[in-house]
Amino acid sequence: MKPQTGETEHLSVVVVTWQPGPDTARTISLLAQQVNRLIVVDNGSDAQRVSQLQAAVGETTHVQWICLPSNLGIAAALNQAATQAMADGATWLLCMDQDSLPEPELARTLQQIVEKHPQPQRIGMIGANYLNRHGKPAYRGCAEHGGIRRKVVITSGSMLSLKAYRETGPFREDFFIDEVDHEYCLRLRQYGYEILASEEPLLRHAIGRPNENAVVPWTVSHHSANRRYYMVRNVLTLARLHVGHEPRWVMRRLVQVAFYSVLAIMCEKDRWSKLKACVQGVWDVLRGRLGPR
Numbered sequence: 001m002k003p004q005t006g007e008t009e010h011l012s013v014v015v016v017t018w019q020p021g022p023d024t025a026r027t028i029s030l031l032a033q034q035v036n037r038l039i040v041v042d043n044g045s046d047a048q049r050v051s052q053l054q055a056a057v058g059e060t061t062h063v064q065w066i067c068l069p070s071n072l073g074i075a076a077a078l079n080q081a082a083t084q085a086m087a088d089g090a091t092w093l094l095c096m097d098q099d100s101l102p103e104p105e106l107a108r109t110l111q112q113i114v115e116k117h118p119q120p121q122r123i124g125m126i127g128a129n130y131l132n133r134h135g136k137p138a139y140r141g142c143a144e145h146g147g148i149r150r151k152v153v154i155t156s157g158s159m160l161s162l163k164a165y166r167e168t169g170p171f172r173e174d175f176f177i178d179e180v181d182h183e184y185c186l187r188l189r190q191y192g193y194e195i196l197a198s199e200e201p202l203l204r205h206a207i208g209r210p211n212e213n214a215v216v217p218w219t220v221s222h223h224s225a226n227r228r229y230y231m232v233r234n235v236l237t238l239a240r241l242h243v244g245h246e247p248r249w250v251m252r253r254l255v256q257v258a259f260y261s262v263l264a265i266m267c268e269k270d271r272w273s274k275l276k277a278c279v280q281g282v283w284d285v286l287r288g289r290l291g292p293r
Contacts, residue, residue: 011107011159012037012090014081016074017053017098019045024098025056028063031096034107038063039084041077044070073176073292074155082170086162093165097156101204102128109198110159113146117196124164124193125185127153128202139197147196151249152185157203164193174290178227179234182253186242225273228264229293231257232281237290 013035015028020042032038040063042050050067057063066080078095085093092114094107106128114120126147132138141148158181168191171180185195223231235257243250265275284290 009036010089010091011035011094011111012039012081012085012088012092013094013096013107014039014041014078014085015096015098016041016043016077016081017045017050018043018071019049020053020098022056024053027096027098027101028053028057030102030104031094031107032057032063034102034104035094036062037085037088037090039066039081040064041066041081042068043072043074043077044068071292073173073180075171075173075175075177075180078155078180079170079173082160082162082165086166091162092159093162094159095155095157097205099205100130100156102157103202103204106157106202109200109202113196113198116146118145121163122192122194123196124161124168124188124191125153125195126159127195127197128157128159129198129200130157130203130205131201137199137201143199146199148199150185150195150197151189151246152182153195153197154205155181156205161193164188164191167191168193175234175237176230176290176292178230179238183234183238183241186238186246186249190242190245222268223264225270225277226293228261228274229277229281232261232278233284233290236282236285240285 013031015024015031015038017024017040028038028040042065054065064084066084068077068080081095082093092111094110096102110126110128113126114123117123127139127150129137129139139148139150139153168187171184175183189195235253239250239254261278265271265278268274
């Protein structure tokens, strides 16, 4: 079922893909039922995988495809989508990962939060709530005007104001991946914009490949060594940029990333590779090196 005219006429949706699997077609199809503008930005996947995905969603005629020549990172893909959305006349961009599944009311509910807010022009981003590994909403708090005040939200399921995007600038492509969403939220707040989240879960989303570990009483994510590199390098860079105006959040995030990096080195597979990746991440921060590893 296509959305009625006017429900989401100012909204574009982007799905960023990289080596997409068969489930990605389901994500695109579910979103195509909610909006009239849908952009797929593929980040340098194999041509065969892209062709298979296009064939799987071929009946969805309002999908625009942007195929990047190589993997330029999540930030570059989001910037491509924002540019296209603004050219299409959209005022909001809903960002989705390829492995997240939206609930049927995702787009409409986020738009309703904007409509209920007394100063919608001050909203920078609205995140879609989701259930964490304990089955509880990831974003908790008292909702005002339909939204929970947040400092940061994750990329997937977040609806970005393109007015705010024009003012605050593009996503940081030199981060490549990891902390791209956090850095942008903190930057929006620095410019005076609000970050909100929906009260009800609107997204099915998993971070990493979590698995309970028999040795320690915490969940380990099993992110690759490459991801550990970006996590360490980018959180240290983010801290340098934003500790002055968000000191408490930055310190908590530094402790969190340090803790789970140590946990990964102690309890996950490829521990030596992950240790080297973390050390390289620190070293690259000291010498000012960003971009792809």
